[in-house]
Every structure is written in structure tokens, then in C-alpha cells.
Amino acid sequence: MAGSGRDLCGVGDSHAGELAALPETDLITRLGQHASMWRALARGEQAHTFQPIEPEFALEEFCEFETPVEEMESLLFVGARMIDCLVARAASRALSLASLTCR
Secondary structure, three states, X not given: OOOOHHHHHHOOOOOHHHHHHOOXXXXXXXXXXXXXXXXXXXXXXXXXXXXXXXXXXXXOOOOOOOOOOOOHHHHXXXXXXXXXXXXXXXXXXXXXXXXXXXX
16 A cells, blocks of 8 residues: 555555655655655654543443442442542543542
């Protein structure tokens, strides 16, 4: 497939700096017209639209107890820790919590 990164395997370079150092005319001769764009990207001369892919953000906590909870203090201890984690994750993204639902 022309224009894919798989074409670069034939060059034998493992770093962008090595690709950037190769002569442009030789690259185009060996790899085709896309090699010019690859070289410009490696040299930092080509504009690009890189956008990182972030995992979906969800404010959820889950805890499953192995045995039934007999004391409220144990449940409150675990619940407080879970709420602290939720608040910290929300704050790290400059969010605030308007409500909390427990199921």
C-alpha cells in the first residue's frame, strides 16, 4: 500500500533522525512520492494533525465484598476511600461532582 509506514521497513532505518538524514531524491527514488512527506515529518518540517487518543473518561468506582458487611463502620471506611478517589479524578480534569449515586 503506497503511503503506509510499512514501506519504510525496506529502508532499514529504525529512528526518525536516520530517515531525516537521508537524501530526499534517493528516498523518493526508492520509496515513491510519499517518502518526501515522511522525510519532512521526520525533520519536523511537515505540518501534521496529531491528536492523541485518550481512553473514555468515566467517574466510576466499584467494590465487591467477599462476605456480607455486618458493621456500618467497615462500609463507611470503604465508601469514603472510593469517594476520595472519585473526587481526585474529577479534580484532575477540572470537574466537580454535583451528585453521587450508589447502587
